[in-house]
Amino acid sequence: EYLYEATRSAGVATAETDLDSGLRATARKAEQRYRIRVTVVTAPDLEHPRAAVIVAICGAVNEALANAAKHGEASKVTIYAEPTEEGTVAVSVKDNGAGFDRATLVKGQGLTNSIEKRILEVGGRVKIEGRLGNGAEIRIWV
Numbered sequence: 714e715y716l717y718e719a720t721r722s723a724g725v726a727t728a729e730t731d732l733d734s735g736l737r738a739t740a741r742k743a744e745q746r747y748r749i750r751v752t753v754v755t756a757p758d759l760e761h762p763r764a765a766v767i768v769a770i771c772g773a774v775n776e777a778l779a780n781a782a783k784h785g786e787a788s789k790v791t792i793y794a795e796p797t798e799e800g801t802v803a804v805s806v807k808d809n810g811a812g813f814d815r816a817t818l819v820k821g822q823g824l825t826n827s828i829e830k831r832i833l834e835v836g837g838r839v840k841i842e843g844r845l846g847n848g849a850e851i852r853i854w855v
Contacts, residue, residue, distance in 0.1 A: 731761050735771040736792055747782035756795035762802055766855050769831040776827035777806040777851040785810025807850040813843040
C-alpha cells in the first residue's frame with residue numbers, strides 16, 4: 714500500500730493522464746526531489762494505453778529515478794518511450810550514475826516491488842542492465 718498509494722496520491726499518473734504527460738510529471742517531481750536533470754523523449758506515435766498501464770509505468774519509472782539519484786548518484790537521466798512493432802509500449806530509463814556489478818545485484822524493495830511487480834501485474838516485463846562505472850538502464854515493455 715505504501716509503495717502504490719504514494720505514487721497515486723502524488724498525482725504522478727491518474728486515469729485521466731496520458732503516458733507522455735504522466736512521464737513528464739514523474740520527471741518534474743524527480744527533478745525537484747533529487748536535483749537531477751531528467752529528459753523525457755516520447756515518440757510522436759505513442760499510443761494511449763489503459764489507465765492501469767500508465768499508472769504502473771509511471772510508478773516504475775518513479776522508482777527507477779529514485780534509484781538513479783540515491784544509489785547511482787546520477788546527475789542526468791533520460792526517459793524514452795515508444796510503441797513497438799509487437800503492439801506494446803517500450804520505456805527506457807537510462808542514467809549516467811555509478812552503475813552496478815550485475816553479479817552483486819541484490820533485488821530489494823525498489824527493484825522487486827516498485828518496478829518489477831508493478832509491471833508484471835499489468836502483463837509486462839522488465840530488464841535491468843548496468844555496468845559498474847557506466848550507469849544503469851531499466852527497460853520496460855507492456
